[in-house]
Amino acid sequence: MESNTQTKPKSPKNNRDFLIHLEAYLAKRDGVDKLLKISRYATKIILSSDLVPATHPFHRRLKTFESNVGLSRKAFRLGKFIQDINSLRSAKLDTTQNVIIALIAYGGEGVYYFVEQFVWLAKSGLISPTHARVLQRISAWAELIGYVGSVSMKVKELKGISFDERCLLSSIEIAVTRGDDVEPEMERLGKLREKKLMKRLSLVQDVADGLMAVADIRDGKGRLSGPLLMASAGMVSAVISTHKNWLSC
Template structure:
């Protein structure tokens, strides 16, 4: 059986694993920068640089990530017509997000004109928001279907004591937890994306962004941590 160190090595070997670690760095440093900005400006600047470097690193790690959505659609988007439509819309939005994120990264590091950054950021965030909305809807539909199946299985297990029904119920419960983590991450990332699309005092506040980023990162840790 793998111990914690083994699991950490496996986790960090994944692209999603290292992304969640660096995302944690990014948003912890954002919160620390906000907290010490007035009292320790030198330290605040160091944390700001850490935040910016982490953000750029994550964009580099996401190179080619838009192909994930394409492959998901190619391999089979959903079990029902409704879920198929939602999967197409969600993955299309995510593909736009990751594709234009390449150009945002290149403009931020100076390879492309820095003036492109704002436009690329808007397009990328718009695609991200669009996709997350449909991912969230799909997850709620699947969780609702899971609850209905779980109720039927509970009745079956009470009537005949079926071990298969109990095992299926356990699996449905575990899947529901994973989907709740996905919803939490998507809602948090949606808030961050809205800060780019339509800046406002709530979404753009450092605490809102910091907490949202950490919720997303830690939900990702949970979902990607080896069992």
């Protein structure tokens, strides 16, 4: 049964009651998924840092918990590839470069989410688990390609935001010398800098996720693939994505 709070008019985000905000956050697929992500990588950090001895019974429980949470998260990706199709449809494709970057970013991520559905089906036992390894390899490569495109896209967007910021600062300086009111421009500048910060955080998240995708492709072998490093990268990604989803909710 749906809560009556959904029918109430929305109050400004800054003044929203915490529990109402939390309810709205948890009502979203991404909200629950990100909390599971934090739980999983917090567990991975504990396991990889040897805080709990491998011989302790709780260590085995943590490994089971981490594995089950990982499988649960895959269920939240059912149909998620559609968002990449829609993102590609609504993307600004005014130049060849933008078309290529968008295809790499949204195409790679879309293929990743699409294949992850079959990985979940294989791990949950509906289809033969013999296909799981191949599917996971395809998924990891598609994910990495998507992050390459996403990083490229965000770097380009950051350059555009920085350019707009410089132009706005110049306008403010001119307005100040003329004695004009600069309050609207200062408000725009604040929003622009907030957008820039969120874009930088998103870039850090993509790099962290990309690092984990590389480790998946290499089966956790080689440099920059240590369990603790990967768990820490996952936690960084989880916290940033949780923060972004919380603000947008």
